[in-house]
Amino acid sequence: MTADDRYKLFGVYVSEAVFDALETFLYEEAGVVDYGNYFDPSVSTLPAGDPGADATDRLVSAVVAAFATLYDEADFEAARRVDADAFVLAHLAADPQTVTRARERFQAAATIQETDSRTVHTAILSAALADSGPLEE
Numbered sequence: 241m242t243a244d245d246r247y248k249l250f251g252v253y254v255s256e257a258v259f260d261a262l263e264t265f266l267y268e269e270a271g272v273v274d275y276g277n278y279f280d281p282s283v284s285t286l287p288a289g290d291p292g293a294d295a296t297d298r299l300v301s302a303v304v305a306a307f308a309t310l311y312d313e314a315d316f317e318a319a320r321r322v323d324a325d326a327f328v329l330a331h332l333a334a335d336p337q338t339v340t341r342a343r344e345r346f347q348a349a350a351t352i353q354e355t356d357s358r359t360v361h362t363a364i365l366s367a368a369l370a371d372s373g374p375l376e377e
Contacts, residue, residue: 245288247297247333249279250343253358254330254365255322261369262330269295279331286333293333300334300342303368307345313370314363316353327358 254262259275266272270291278292286293303310334342349360 246285247288247290247293248336248339249281249284249286249293249331249333250339251281251329251331252346252361252365253327255319255362256326256328258362258366258369259328259330261366262332265299265369266292266295269298275330279333281331290333296332297334297338299368300332301338303364304338304341304345306368307349307364310364310367311349313367314360315366316355316359316363319359319363319366320355322359322362327362 263272263275266275266278272278272292272295275292279286288294346357346360346364349364350357353360
């Protein structure tokens with residue numbers, strides 16, 4: 241956490257199915273009813289203690305920690321088949337250092353896969369939110 245206990249808000253582009261899985265995750269973990277309108281994209285930081293921000297921080301931290309496993313489990317081909325106009329912007333909040341590490345890993349995966357970030361965001365987060373994924377252990 242930062243010295244002033246604030247999370248950094250950042251966006252990822254994901255398929256509608258992954259957005260729905262994020263919405264379910266936030267409802268179950270933090271009671272967030274309307275994920276699409278929960279985070280205000282006009283702010284860049286959120287205070288620790290915000291239930292949705294705390295939940296997404298745990299999620300992003302788990303994704304960073306399990307990234308290699310998630311990369312191996314990710315279905316990049318399915319993510320590539322998502323229509324380009326079907327991706328939606330999802331906002332997540334996490335510790336600023338965790339955000340940096342997540343962005344670096346997503347970018348590296350995009351380079352290795354020779355694809356765009358939205359494909360990687362979708363594939364990795366889909367693997368992370370799957371019932372049998374490493375986040376359920």
